[in-house]
Amino acid sequence: MVIFGAGNVATHLSRHFFSRGCNIEAIYSRTLDRAEELAAGVGAAATNRLEEIPALADIYLVCLPDSEVAPISEKLPDHRGIWVHTAGALPIGIFQPVHTDCGVLYPLQSLSRERQISLEEVPLLVEGSSAEVTRVLKDLASSISERVYEADSASRLLFHLAAVFANNFSNHMVHIAGQILSREGEDVRLLVPLLRETFLKLEEMDPYDAQTGPAARGDAATMEKHLELLGKYPEWKKLYTFISRDIGRSRNK
Numbered sequence: 655m656v657i658f659g660a661g662n663v664a665t666h667l668s669r670h671f672f673s674r675g676c677n678i679e680a681i682y683s684r685t686l687d688r689a690e691e692l693a694a695g696v697g698a699a700a701t702n703r704l705e706e707i708p709a710l711a712d713i714y715l716v717c718l719p720d721s722e723v724a725p726i727s728e729k730l731p732d733h734r735g736i737w738v739h740t741a742g743a744l745p746i747g748i749f750q751p752v753h754t755d756c757g758v759l760y761p762l763q764s765l766s767r768e769r770q771i772s773l774e775e776v777p778l779l780v781e782g783s784s785a786e787v788t789r790v791l792k793d794l795a796s797s798i799s800e801r802v803y804e805a806d807s808a809s810r811l812l813f814h815l816a817a818v819f820a821n822n823f824s825n826h827m828v829h830i831a832g833q834i835l836s837r838e839g840e841d842v843r844l845l846v847p848l849l850r851e852t853f854l855k856l857e858e859m860d861p862y863d864a865q866t867g868p869a870a871r872g873d874a875a876t877m878e879k880h881l882e883l884l885g886k887y888p889e890w891k892k893l894y895t896f897i898s899r900d901i902g903r904s905r906n907k
């Protein structure tokens with residue numbers, strides 16, 4: 655295997671595949687220091703030069719920003735292994751017609767280099783350009799996760815959209831909450847038990863049933879007090895108003 659990238663996804667996948675006995679020949683990154691740091695832990699060569707990429711790898715795993723996936727494969731048309739990207743929003747056809755054997759291995763998880771987590775329960779969504787490529791990718795994914803699913807490009811994009819709402823947007827809400835408190839000198843860490851319970855509940859309850867707060871109960875007086883506090887933050891005030899209105903609509907359906 656050759657891995658393009660040394661960021662969040664590349665770090666986790668390379669370490670997990672290496673721990674399962676996968677031979678990682680090279681790590682490529684435009685930032686050589688990053689490539690060397692990751693390569694040192696998985697027994698691979700590090701490079702920031704495309705001409706040094708091994709030409710006979712079985713799998714070329716591209717863990718790069720979406721805009722860089724097609725260009726990197728187009729620069730290596732003679733590297734004929736299976737080309738695989740890890741993006742939720744890119745179609746499998748991004749590699750074609752340069753590379754006919756291609757696929758997708760998309761981890762449905764928020765990954766950060768700084769945190770070490772197990773991928774055993776993380777859903778891995780795979781798609782292959784042929785039945786044989788799909789089999790290879792399912793076997794590869796099953797070596798690190800117990801939850802491997804076939805998903806075509808349309809389904810994967812849908813999961814990616816849902817993940818943005820569930821993960822990225824909720825995380826940004828916590829970021830806003832932290833700024834509201836910290837700007838007034840309050841301890842943001844007091845929110846941690848609340849956040850922990852919020853997400854633990856979702857393992858047992860439907861989000862609709864777990865919803866609490868003034869918007870869910872139609873408490874207009876409390877919401878007006880909140881909006882008054884948000885007067886000096888007009889963008890957050892608009893966000894509060896829109897989301898509260900949407901929660902209210904969902905309770906009246």
